[in-house]
Amino acid sequence: MTDHTDDDQYPEYSGPSKSQLKRDMHALQDLGKRMLDLNDEQLATLAVSDTLYRAIMESRRIRQREAKRRHLQYIGKVIRQETDPDALSRAIDAFHAGSEEHTRRHHLAERWRDRMIAEGDKVVGEFIGYCPLADVQHLRNLVRNARKEVDSQKNTGQARKLFRALREWIDDAEL
DSSP: OOOOOHHHHSOOOOSSOHHHHHHHHHHHHHHHHHHHTSOHHHHHHSOOOHHHHHHHHHHHHOOSHHHHHHHHHHHHHHHHHHSOHHHHHHHHHHHSTTSHHHHHHHHHHHHHHHHHHHHTHHHHHHHHHHOTTSOHHHHHHHHHHHHHHHHHTOOOSHHHHHHHHHHHHHHHHHO
16 A cells, blocks of 8 residues: 555645736736726826837727737736736726726815815815825815805805815826
């Protein structure tokens, strides 16, 4: 009889399986497909390398099916090497209305707007701590105008302007 040791029964872990590596690569290719669906303005706002940006632009020009498939493989490889796929996926999700990330940012901007209108400059200071790139003077002007609108009970669109500015600054801060 042969003597079997535990080492024979449980081989040493040598990394992910070939199937898992293929699944990961297909996920990166799908992320590349989602990037192809973005318009130029949205693509420009993503924090991607020049190599990835050029690959996306090149892929948009390719019409032949097999060439497009091979190029998507290249895009997946570039994403794996040069970017954080999870952060890129969240940024792309933010562009699609109805996504959880889009909804979360929308509600966040609404809460900031309502607090600023109700409480004033104290909340503006807190928001500047959250989004340091926000223009303080412009923000205070928007808050002042929105508060006047609420006090006069006239809808002049100032609260909407404040919301849009807050949403833009929140998107910039979280990308």
